[in-house]
Amino acid sequence: MRKFGSRALALANFGLPFAVMALIAGPAHAFQAPAQGDLGYDIYDIVVNKGVKGPLGFVGGVAAFLFGVSRLFSNIMIGIPTIVAAVCLIKADSILQTFGMVV
Secondary structure (H helix, E strand, O other): OHHHHHHHHHHHHHHHHHHHHHHHOOOOOOOOOOOOOOOOHHHHHHHHHHHHOOHHHHHHHHHHHHHHHHHHOOOHHHHHHHHHHHHHHHOHHHHHHOOOOOO
């Protein structure tokens, strides 16, 4: 009987915080790009549209991908994260819009 009580207490200590977090959690909303004229639109336009999604972001992503592939054979611990970061840079606008998505 003593073992059952300690297991039940351990389960309650583990499950109770998750239940409380689920009850107080609010809804999540996906990120939306600011419309023209909104506060911060100019900064968003320069950084995202002309930088990350533009030619600079594409060239940077391809260069990082090629660097990662070249390092893959000599040092795999540098090569794989570099390739993953390059793919994230190339698809950054799609990744940014899914940050607030409810799963």
